[in-house]
Amino acid sequence: MVDGMTPAPRDGVINEHRFAIPGLDITPLPPAFRVSLRAGPDDVGALSQALDVGLPVAPKSSAIGKSGRQALWLGPDEWLIIDAEADPMIDLEKAKAVHSAVDISHRNVALAISGRRARATLEAGCPQDLAERAFPVAACSRTVLGKIEVVLLREGPERFRLECWRSFADYAWTFLSEAALAARP
Template structure:
């Protein structure tokens, strides 16, 4: 019987990263969905693998490049620069040893955009029916929502917004955002 051959899929960018403009395509990143439920009376850990898990629901902790967005009572989206995930994954598992959790690598699934400038919220509001003002969605906020017909995760990073969507929807999301941005050019 022949020896098994290991095949590793290559992640090809769906859109080329861009460096300027109100809507920028971000480079590939490593991402994980962490789900964990604390037993009754137990406290969730404050950190795992260098990610700060202490934030309340709909918040984000970390830097623009490496963060934990708490999207549900026991759900986080963890994002780090491409290549760091190979070290982050075992570190997270080690820090959560003894707890019941699920950690799924989804870096291949998502694409990300950064919206910045004075009209970033206006561009997003062309397809997102949320109040994105500083009072309602301040820096450090995160949520799962819809942009047009697509489910996205929206993270407020300082004065900018990071939008994560499934890779297969990235061309649609990019075209939608570019079209909305033309109104403010």
């Protein structure tokens, strides 16, 4: 690159959006490192060590490491690794175990949905049972919201993290803000 040229700055897709009504906040979450990690059952241990977070093996569950790195079970050989600070790709490069790590930091966009009406808002478009009994704190799942695919992680009794593909973020935002107005807890 030509000397003195400033590198290209980073944009987001919905990072300026805000939505708050009594009982509900929808907030775009800041960029994060994300890796789609795939591996067979025999390599879970080695990869957990490399990542410093125990990869969950139970369906619909997630784990969080000491540094705050999150590992979400999405399928029997698939995890979504999220880290706000450090790039998990670097740690995975050192891992000897056979695996596939693909950087999807920019593929996904995340939203936090929190408040008394959070569950009702999500249930406007998500057909899964989101009662705490069926979807407790730390539960996560790939599922649908209206007409798009999303990943849902329950971070608290009334707080969810929703991840979707970048080009569906507009839809997710519009859906949630529309559904929120009619949501009855």
